[in-house]
Amino acid sequence: MKIARIVCTLLTYPLPAPLHPSWAPGRTFTSTSCTLVEITSDDGITGVGAMPQTGHVGLYTIADMVAPYILGRDVHAVERISPILRSAARDGSYPWAVEMALWDILGQASGMPVYQLWGGFQRTLPVYASLAEIVSAGEQIDRLHLLNERGFRAFKLRLRRPTIAEDIAFVEKIRAEFGDSVDLMVDANQAHVMPSPGPHNFWNYTDALTVAQAMHDLGVLWLEEPLPRYNYEQLAQLTAATDIPIAGGELNIGLNEYRDLILRNCYDIIQADAAFSEGIFQLRKVAAMAEMCYKRFIPHTWSNGVGLGANLHLAMSLPNCPWFEFPIDPPAWTDEARDFMLTTPYDVDADGTITVPNAPGLGIELDRERIRQYTVAVWESGER
Ligand SMILES: [Mg+2]
Structure with missing residues (x-):
């Protein structure tokens, strides 16, 4: 089972009220954002992960520093992919969503929840x-x-x-x-x-x-x-x-x-x-x-x-x-x-x-309509 396709989607959602978190003194947040990472295997299973609020940096991290080196790799060989993520974390930002998506695929393929x-x-x-x-x-x-x-x-x-x-x-x-x-x-x-x-x-x-x-x-x-x-x-x-x-x-x-x-x-x-x-x-x-x-x-x-x-x-x-x-x-x-x-x-x-959900994989169900509504930018790999 090979990694065949990667799609990254930067989402921004308007908060219902201004947020003043203690970890950003004096700053007001009016929206929240994240980057969804969806990975599809060559037998058609799609796993999902998400990066925290890193804006376009998150998108470029996956597109430039991760995707070129993991497309075509065996989904099961997560340990061989981890060093690539660590290198990307050094030069880019929080690529760990890739590992979430791979385990989501592996759970679905084996019919078991990841936990x-x-x-x-x-x-x-x-x-x-x-x-x-x-x-x-x-x-x-x-x-x-x-x-x-x-x-x-x-x-x-x-x-x-x-x-x-x-x-x-x-x-x-x-x-x-x-x-x-x-x-x-x-x-x-x-x-x-x-x-x-x-x-x-x-x-x-x-x-x-x-x-x-x-x-x-x-x-x-x-x-x-x-x-x-x-x-x-x-x-x-x-x-x-x-x-x-x-x-x-x-x-x-x-x-x-x-x-x-x-x-x-x-x-x-x-x-x-x-x-x-x-x-x-x-x-x-x-x-x-x-x-x-x-x-x-x-x-x-x-x-x-x-x-x-x-x-x-x-x-x-x-x-x-x-x-x-x-x-x-x-x-x-x-x-x-x-x-x-x-x-x-x-x-x-x-x-x-x-x-915890008992569905195979991570049990995460995405709302496609809302994702379309709040998409700011998308990056897609070619098919491999
Ligand atoms: Mg804390």
């Missing part, structure tokens, strides 16, 4: 609603009540106010409102910001330690990205010094970086993402190393519906993944905004869990 091909540890996981915006405690409480009524029982709050005292007071108010009826996680987003006007003030070690101890006292389940991405020494120092689990790694890239994060004990919870970090099967190696070091692996999923769906199969295949991240923050980041390219948005079940 089962990889050992099928679980079919259902508790989700946490992963919020985006820094809002007042009152506004946050209103939003959480609405999500709670939909079935969400766990929430990841954003910390990035002008002072850590304001961040701590904010979480205290949320805990006071909900008591122990919900689980809370917090994400400080100190490892990275997207291009944005700022302010770009980052925590130092003392800030991170102070917040970690306060969050532990508030019963928060983990503190995410408390320090800059490559400050391995102080991340390890913080993880050793605190009782609250420290999480991170969503935008590290490549197996070597994860080896270092794990072996140097930078984090208790590794959060690589099949859209941003490495190929989806390659991340199983990272998860296995985390497992051998008694760490959890809970994938980051904040990109788009296809990326969420791919990470869902990864999560369900792993013995050391106890939660699933569900990006949602209405009114701007709705299920429709995240999953506009899908026939049916992913949803939380009434008991606060998510169930």
